[in-house]
Amino acid sequence: MTAGTAVAVIAGGLLTGCGPSGAPVAEVSSEAAPAQPDPRGMLAARVAVAKDQRYIAAYTLTAQGKSPRSILVSIATDRTWRVDVQGGALGGTADVAIASRPEGQYQCPINPSSGCVKVAAAGKKLPxxxxxxxxxxxxxxxxxxxxxxxxxxxxxxxPLAGTSAPCFAVEPGVTAVQPPIDPGVFCYNDSGILTAARLPFGQLTLTGDVIAAPSTISLPGPVVDGAPLATTAPPPASPKPSGSQVPRSVSPSPSKSVA
Incomplete structure (x- = not known):
């Protein structure tokens, strides 16, 4: 055996190695295990695309015990927006639009419109x-x-019913009177369009095609002074007594006002 051959044999033995019994020891791979996908990062990537989108899209809102309602979302190119909510006020009996412009957010009854009432500053939560x-x-x-x-x-x-887009379950990690987001399931397609969402108030499902956005949002009526419509239904009218007058010792209860 030449000196070069001996060196090669020794080097091979060092690379292979032997266990205590003289059996060869398997080589350890230096490749790192593939990183597990980060669900929050995957969702954030789609939401980042969604935030850059400008569009008009129609949705159906379904909730247990209620008839399906239509939702029309308009996100304008100048970042103003409007969301029309069928049955969004007076316990589901009145249609309203919530619109945001730089000067504030407005609630506008629609069909027919009776004017828009400012309900909050731009970017703030509504009462x-x-x-x-x-x-x-x-x-x-x-x-x-x-x-x-x-x-x-x-x-x-x-995936939620009505969509094949990737869906993600989201749960707030803090306990607070007003969490930063409602718990639910959110589904976004590759274009960043919400195709479905299941939330405490119902499930949203995209219906029809998404169309181009307007340059800005126009209010459906003039800005007026007055009280906005409440989401709760107005109290029922008190029944009138029949057959006899109300005893003088009992005063009729005052009716509740609608906020």
């Missing part, structure tokens, strides 16, 4: 008594889903 909440899915909650400083639990979810 709970007049808040249909569905508009947050398309505007404010996008920032929540993108903010890594907000503790959220995100996991892949089975």
């Amino acid at each position: 709970p008594a007049v808040d249909p909440r569905v508009q947050y899915v398309f505007v404010a909650w996008l920032d929540v889903l993108l903010d890594r400083q907000i503790p959220l639990s995100v996991a892949p979810a089975d």
Whole structure:
């Protein structure tokens, strides 16, 4: 055996190695295990695309015990927006639009319109008594889903009925009187369009084609002074006594006002 051959044999033995019994030891791979996909990062990537989208899209809102309702979402190129909610006020008996412009947010009764009432500053939450909440899915909650400083639990979810887009279950990670986002399942397609969402107030499902956005949002009526319509139904009218007058010792109860 030549010196060169001996060196090669020794080197091979060192690379292969032997266990205590003299059996060869398997080589250890230096390749790192593939990284597991991050559900929150996957959702954030789609939400980032959604935030850049400008469009008009129609949805159906279904909730247990209620008839399906139509939702029309308009996100204009100048970032103003409007969400029309069928049955969004007076316990589902009145249609309203929630619109946001730089000067503020407005509630506008539609069909017919009786004027728009300013209900909040731009970018702020609406008072709970007049808040249909569905508009947050398309505007404010996008920032929540993108903010890594907000503790959220995100996991892949089975596709909701009516969509084949990837879906993600989201749960707020903090206990508060007003969490930054409602728990639910959100589904976005590759274009960043919400195709479905299941939330405490019902399930949204995209219906029809998404069309081009307007340059800006116009209010459906003039701005007026007055009280906005509440989401709750007005109290029923007190029944009139029949057959006899109300005893003098009993005063009729005052009727409740609608906020």
